[in-house]
Amino acid sequence: MGMLDGRVALVTGGGRGVGAEVAKMFAANGAKVLVNDPGVGGGGEGGDKGPAEDIANQIKADGGEASFNFGSVTSYEDCLDMVQQARDELGGLHIIFNPAGILRDRMFHKMSPDDWKDVIDVHLNGHFNVVRTAINLFRDQEYGRIIMCSSTSGLLGNIGQANYGAAKMGIAGMSRIIAMENASKGITCNTICPSADTRMTRSVPTPKDAEQARIREERLTRSRADAIAPLITFLASEGANYVNGQIFHQRAGELSLYSQPRPIRMVHHNGGWTPELVAENGMPALQTGFIDISNSRNVHPGLPMD
Numbered sequence: 001m002g003m004l005d006g007r008v009a010l011v012t013g014g015g016r017g018v019g020a021e022v023a024k025m026f027a028a029n030g031a032k033v034l035v036n037d038p039g040v041g042g043g044g045e046g047g048d049k050g051p052a053e054d055i056a057n058q059i060k061a062d063g064g065e066a067s068f069n070f071g072s073v074t075s076y077e078d079c080l081d082m083v084q085q086a087r088d089e090l091g092g093l094h095i096i097f098n099p100a101g102i103l104r105d106r107m108f109h110k111m112s113p114d115d116w117k118d119v120i121d122v123h124l125n126g127h128f129n130v131v132r133t134a135i136n137l138f139r140d141q142e143y144g145r146i147i148m149c150s151s152t153s154g155l156l157g158n159i160g161q162a163n164y165g166a167a168k169m170g171i172a173g174m175s176r177i178i179a180m181e182n183a184s185k186g187i188t189c190n191t192i193c194p195s196a197d198t199r200m201t202r203s204v205p206t207p208k209d210a211e212q213a214r215i216r217e218e219r220l221t222r223s224r225a226d227a228i229a230p231l232i233t234f235l236a237s238e239g240a241n242y243v244n245g246q247i248f249h250q251r252a253g254e255l256s257l258y259s260q261p262r263p264i265r266m267v268h269h270n271g272g273w274t275p276e277l278v279a280e281n282g283m284p285a286l287q288t289g290f291i292d293i294s295n296s297r298n299v300h301p302g303l304p305m306d
Helices: 017-028 049-061 077-091 113-141 164-186 209-224 227-237 275-287
Strands: 009-010 034-036 066-069 097-099 144-149 187-195 245-251 256-257
Touching: 009 077, 009 113, 009 164, 017 034, 017 049, 017 227, 034 077, 034 275, 049 066, 077 113, 097 113, 097 164, 113 144, 113 164, 113 187, 144 164, 144 227, 164 187, 187 227, 227 245, 245 275
Parallel strands: 009 034, 009 097, 034 066, 097 144, 144 187, 187 245
Antiparallel strands: 245 256
């Protein structure tokens, strides 16, 4: 008996990286899987049917059930087709995992409107399209598991990724509201921020310093993509009904629960504030709670633990 017996899952970006590993583990745990991947390059260029077909064929060779799909998450119509294909070919839809993504890394002052729009379309709009086309089915059947894919580039920040970080922070906010709106319908929606050795992470430029390049290589090598799959599989299961609206981070054997924005300090001035009072009293009182401008290497230091 598998944890996902009788369920049907849609995995976007399922032809490579974390998506492929999750699709295979879903199937190994009894789910039928629709593997979606248009086979584009890391920046969204081109297209190749091979990756989605390959993973679906691997699943079938191992005794599972799978279909493949080449649609784009940037197209609402393509996402409607994915939901319908899952129902027609695999008998329904109960689980969504949406790691499909591209990168267009640029410093903000060099970022073109297309670099901004294309990344937002794939990540933030893509999450909207996939979940929106399935949510009423989930509500009607009073069951659904949605696992969204965010990033520490949004939650913590990363130089050169304003487009990607903005999309990923937006995904975390959207996920929480979807969780709130649909909890009474047996639907959960959680967010995972995976750190893994994938084509996307490999596309980030290697540090010029030899020692930093060596450390990066070891960090990536330790952060296997398949290490993320067990968490996603559990979140997709019926037994995870009590886990909703949460944000997780994982790299290798390290699993973290992230906090979500809440007030950390508050000051009050009877009768209201003037700019001078803010300068003299308000901001100095709040300053003790300021959060450092740090990237993920500062928050998650050192090498991943196996």
